[in-house]
Amino acid sequence: MSELLQFLFSGVTVGAVYALVALGFTIIYNASDVVNFAQGEFVMLGGMITWFAHAAGLPLPLAALIAIAATAALGVAMNKLAIEPARGAPVVSLIIITIGASIFIQGAAQLVFDKQIHSFPAFSGDDPIRIGGATILPQSLWVIGGALATFVGLWVFFTRTLLGRAVLATSNNRLAAQLVGINTNFVMTLSFALSAGIGALAGVLATPITLTSYGVGIGFALKGFAGAMLGGMGNPKGALVGGFAIGLIEAMTAGYLSSQYKDAAAFIMILLVLFFMPQGLFGRKSTDRV
Amino acid sequence: MTRDSNRALLSVEGLGISFGGLKAVHDVSFTVQPGEIVSVIGPNGAGKTTLFNMISGIYQPGLGKVRLAGEDVTGIEPHLLAQRGMSRTFQNLQIFQSMTVLENAVTGYHLAERGPVLADLLGLASSRRRARASDEGARKLLARVGLERAAEREAGNLSYGSLKRLEIARALALNPKILLLDEPAAGCNAVETEEIDLLIAEVAASGVAILLVEHDMKMVMRISSHIVVLDHGEKIAEGEPATVSQNPAVIAAYLGAEEPEAVTC
Amino acid sequence: MKLSAKTATLLVLALMIAVTPFFFPSGYYYRVGALIFVNGIAVTGIVILTGYAGQISLGHAGFAGIGAYACALAPVHLGLHPALAVVLGAAISAVLAWLVGRPILRLKGYYLGVATLGFGILVSMVLNNERDLTRGPDGIDVPELGLRAVLKGWGLDMTNGQFWYFFCGLILILGAWLALNLYDSPTGRALRALHGSEIAARTVGVDVARMKLQAFVISAVYASVSGSLLALQNKFITPDVAGFMHSIEMVTMAVLGGVGSILGAILGAGILTLLPQVLTVFAEYEQLVLGLVMMLVMIFLREGLLPSILRRLRGTGE
Numbered sequence: 001m002s003e004l005l006q007f008l009f010s011g012v013t014v015g016a017v018y019a020l021v022a023l024g025f026t027i028i029y030n031a032s033d034v035v036n037f038a039q040g041e042f043v044m045l046g047g048m049i050t051w052f053a054h055a056a057g058l059p060l061p062l063a064a065l066i067a068i069a070a071t072a073a074l075g076v077a078m079n080k081l082a083i084e085p086a087r088g089a090p091v092v093s094l095i096i097i098t099i100g101a102s103i104f105i106q107g108a109a110q111l112v113f114d115k116q117i118h119s120f121p122a123f124s125g126d127d128p129i130r131i132g133g134a135t136i137l138p139q140s141l142w143v144i145g146g147a148l149a150t151f152v153g154l155w156v157f158f159t160r161t162l163l164g165r166a167v168l169a170t171s172n173n174r175l176a177a178q179l180v181g182i183n184t185n186f187v188m189t190l191s192f193a194l195s196a197g198i199g200a201l202a203g204v205l206a207t208p209i210t211l212t213s214y215g216v217g218i219g220f221a222l223k224g225f226a227g228a229m230l231g232g233m234g235n236p237k238g239a240l241v242g243g244f245a246i247g248l249i250e251a252m253t254a255g256y257l258s259s260q261y262k263d264a265a266a267f268i269m270i271l272l273v274l275f276f277m278p279q280g281l282f283g284r285k286s287t288d289r290v
Numbered sequence: 291m292t293r294d295s296n297r298a299l300l301s302v303e304g305l306g307i308s309f310g311g312l313k314a315v316h317d318v319s320f321t322v323q324p325g326e327i328v329s330v331i332g333p334n335g336a337g338k339t340t341l342f343n344m345i346s347g348i349y350q351p352g353l354g355k356v357r358l359a360g361e362d363v364t365g366i367e368p369h370l371l372a373q374r375g376m377s378r379t380f381q382n383l384q385i386f387q388s389m390t391v392l393e394n395a396v397t398g399y400h401l402a403e404r405g406p407v408l409a410d411l412l413g414l415a416s417s418r419r420r421a422r423a424s425d426e427g428a429r430k431l432l433a434r435v436g437l438e439r440a441a442e443r444e445a446g447n448l449s450y451g452s453l454k455r456l457e458i459a460r461a462l463a464l465n466p467k468i469l470l471l472d473e474p475a476a477g478c479n480a481v482e483t484e485e486i487d488l489l490i491a492e493v494a495a496s497g498v499a500i501l502l503v504e505h506d507m508k509m510v511m512r513i514s515s516h517i518v519v520l521d522h523g524e525k526i527a528e529g530e531p532a533t534v535s536q537n538p539a540v541i542a543a544y545l546g547a548e549e550p551e552a553v554t555c
Numbered sequence: 556m557k558l559s560a561k562t563a564t565l566l567v568l569a570l571m572i573a574v575t576p577f578f579f580p581s582g583y584y585y586r587v588g589a590l591i592f593v594n595g596i597a598v599t600g601i602v603i604l605t606g607y608a609g610q611i612s613l614g615h616a617g618f619a620g621i622g623a624y625a626c627a628l629a630p631v632h633l634g635l636h637p638a639l640a641v642v643l644g645a646a647i648s649a650v651l652a653w654l655v656g657r658p659i660l661r662l663k664g665y666y667l668g669v670a671t672l673g674f675g676i677l678v679s680m681v682l683n684n685e686r687d688l689t690r691g692p693d694g695i696d697v698p699e700l701g702l703r704a705v706l707k708g709w710g711l712d713m714t715n716g717q718f719w720y721f722f723c724g725l726i727l728i729l730g731a732w733l734a735l736n737l738y739d740s741p742t743g744r745a746l747r748a749l750h751g752s753e754i755a756a757r758t759v760g761v762d763v764a765r766m767k768l769q770a771f772v773i774s775a776v777y778a779s780v781s782g783s784l785l786a787l788q789n790k791f792i793t794p795d796v797a798g799f800m801h802s803i804e805m806v807t808m809a810v811l812g813g814v815g816s817i818l819g820a821i822l823g824a825g826i827l828t829l830l831p832q833v834l835t836v837f838a839e840y841e842q843l844v845l846g847l848v849m850m851l852v853m854i855f856l857r858e859g860l861l862p863s864i865l866r867r868l869r870g871t872g873e
Binding site: 035037085086089090091092093094095096097099100101102103104105106107108110111218222225226229260261263264266267270271274275278 | 605613659666669670674680841842844845848852853
């Protein structure tokens with residue numbers, strides 16, 4: 001029983017990270033119909049920049065803030081330099097562009113930082129908290145809290161603020177949004193900044209547990225995407241639930257089946273979802289316009 | 291009027307669909323017989339194209355049935371409908387942009403020319419024979435719609451009116467029992483429109499059932515044997531051109547919607 | 556006499572393969588050439604999948620891995636001749652592609668990208684983890700194909716480098732021939748049609764899901780054969796052959812040269828295979844360069860190098 005609880009804890013922890021990645025996917029997908037394969041690199045950058053700045057002597061909170069801001073700026077740059085010039089391109093081209101961005105960021109990270117595995121101290125120490133025979137790290141609570149807070153923050157933003165509603169309107173109908181005077185380019189910029197920032201936040205929160213290196217992004221992207229898809233592409237609630245679900249499935253696979261193949265769980269889930277419920281848990285059926 | 295519903299090739303029975311709670315098409319029924327030209331008319335947004343998309347399997351109808359030669363084909367995939375003899379064109383054009391005009395027309399012969407993929411890979415004589423046969427057929431069809439001289443051009447470079455005719459050629463290549471034409475004369479000049487008129491009449495005379503959506507009222511009145519009028523997704527009238535054009539509900543629908551004078555086609 | 560595009564392509568290819576060795580400064584270049592051809596074979600498969608059918612795979616290295624490890628394992632464990640191991644690998648790849656592709660290809664672009672990405676990672680995970688069978692990340696020996704000895708028996712004496720250069724060149728020509736046959740065949744036309752407009756393709760009777768699946772399976776076989784040839788000529792293979800970066804290399808080669816053109820894609824394979832040979836520091840920058848190439852080509856040169864150059868030569872401009 002305590003074993004199951006232990007797996008649950010670790011599943012919820014990584015699940016929170018995946019949920020953040022999935023939320024990042026969702027924001028960009030809703031604003032532009034682009035699935036950003038570089039989403040995982042934002043997580044990597046969040047961790048790597050924080051480590052770098054912290055190692056250079058900056059206090060951890062400041063280092064984390066810099067990492068999030070820098071990654072958000074990079075997200076904006078990516079939108080301006082790589083996504084906007086390719087507007088209207090076929091999906092295949094957009095996939096190649098975003099995966100190209102992902103590889104490019106990885107390559108740059110190798111050169112700017114290094115190829116080692118890094119971490120930085122947990123925010124509230126490393127003394128495990130005992131609950132019902134299992135333990136959970138204080139940092140896990142940070143990750144879970146971060147994911148939930150982000151979700152609530154996004155919900156407030158999208159439903160209660162004018163700007164957020166403008167983003168929603170754009171995702172519903174770009175042309176109509178333009179007609180009522182919404183600056184859709186700004187909405188795109190904002191979405192990329194938000195999405196990259198959330199990705200970086202995930203990296204900042206998770207690195208003390210999961211560690212980081214230049215190559216961790218693709219794994220996060222794949223699992224975040226699996227979460228977003230399981231929840232129903234484009235649905236923030238689905239992204240949250242889906243992300244946690246993928247984390248739990250992965251932890252259970254690692255615990256009860258094989259730790260070597262825990263990474264396969266996300267992929268198998270993708271296939272199962274595609275096969276049995278392509279709309280995901282909360283997704284809508286889409287209709288092609290002819 | 292004596293239209294024998296037992297002879298119906300296509301019968302649409304109580305078809306309906308909603309998008310996000312909005313009824314786009316509601317409880318529409320009519321039939322089309324072989325050799326007959328049935329037109330669906332109505333103001334913009336009346337649901338004509340949506341109706342087409344349901345009949346041709348692109349949208350899943352929420353309610354109702356579509357029967358083709360007596361068989362229930364409601365919501366089956368478009369490629370299966372093509373196998374059963376249904377063929378269509380599109381209001382917004384669905385052209386294979388980077389293929390040549392000839393290749394576009396040739397795709398209409400897909401069902402006739404397809405064969406084992408291995409034969410195609412190895413370039414076997416059988417595969418080349420099949421491809422050549424459809425090339426020849428496609429050239430004849432292009433001549434029929436007046437595009438034979440553009441055969442080798444990239445389709446993306448053609449004018450709108452030419453592309454409309456190319457779509458008709460492609461649809462005819464299927465040798466359909468029923469042909470759905472969504473605004474075939476849009477973007478065409480008077481001469482071209484008349485040519486399309488003749489072509490449609492000729493196809494119908496060969497026994498093909500034709501279902502037509504068209505904005506050009508003169509054309510509709512001229513060639514239709516039967517007209518179905520939609521407004522706000524519902525059928526408000528049906529009958530021969532002469533009777534329909536006198537129908538007060540129809541006139542009201544058009545005036546009320548302030549339909550702009552039919553695009554000069 | 557007017558040369559068909561197919562004959563012209565094959566002639567150019569054959570000429571290049573036959574003539575370039577006269578300019579090789581050393582025997583080492585046979586090896587580089589053979590590598591280009593091996594990549595060219597995989598990339599020809601990508602042309603069928605992406606150039607013809609408009610579908611993407613970010614995990615085709617998985618099939619290369621299957622082809623490679625079939626050559627390493629089947630001769631040892633099943634007593635199969637290495638040549639038959641190539642066939643076995645291709646068959647396994649085809650079946651896997653069919654099984655994996657069936658659910659995925661019903662859906663659109665992004666799902667395909669993600670699912671194939673996951674598939675590739677899964678294969679490389681298996682190759683890395685099943686140490687009892689594959690010896691893990693350190694790699695495994697691959698038996699000799701033995702064809703060179705046979706040819707020697709017939710009086711055709713070649714160095715190892717020469718043999719693999721001409722053998723892989725021959726297979727590349729064969730692969731290009733098949734792909735060119737397909738282009739204007741009923742299947743090829745249907746693939747290109749669904750690339751242009753899925754909805755229109757469906758209404759003319761194209762079973763879109765089935766046709767995509769065929770393209771996916773065919774291109775998987777190309778990748779598998781490419782992996783087999785790589786393993787056989789190196790006589791050694793590591794799980795990197797199935798790695799994510801190898802999948803990305805394949806796609807980048809194809810789009811760089813021109814994913815709609817077989818010669819173009821092979822040109823792309825040539826450039827990206829040569830680059831690390833010419834620039835020894837390239838290894839450091841490989842990811843940076845690949846990523847940059849992918850983005851730049853898709854933004855500024857969407858057709859790829861060769862088609863863009865040809866268009867300019869013909870003076871049609873853009």
